Amino acid sequence: MEEAKRDGKIVIANFSATWCGPCKMIAPLYRELSEQYPSLMFLVVDVDELTDFSTSWDIKATPTFFFLRDGQQIDKLVGANKPELQKKIVAVVDSIPVSEK
Known part of the structure; x- marks a missing residue:
């Protein structure tokens, strides 16, 4: 979070769990989006850990x-x-802003 703040990046934090079916279903898309939008910081937070x-x-x-x-x-969301x-x-x-992308 501190790194994102310093770099002016927007963070998308995915709160999920290993046992969560919908989490597993959306994980490949989330990974794909993280590769597609390197200007954003994508995090995964395991709610059990x-x-x-x-x-x-x-x-x-x-x-x-x-x-x-x-x-x-x-x-x-x-x-x-x-x-x-x-x-x-x-x-x-x-x-x-375009200058930050």
């Missing part, structure tokens, strides 16, 4: 995706909705 951290983000369902700019939430995830990422990328 980082319980306290996940609780501090008030995670009620997995997967939950947070979109963060300068450590502040700018968007959120709950559930493995592939078209919606792609749409939100494109919107975030479109919001980045």
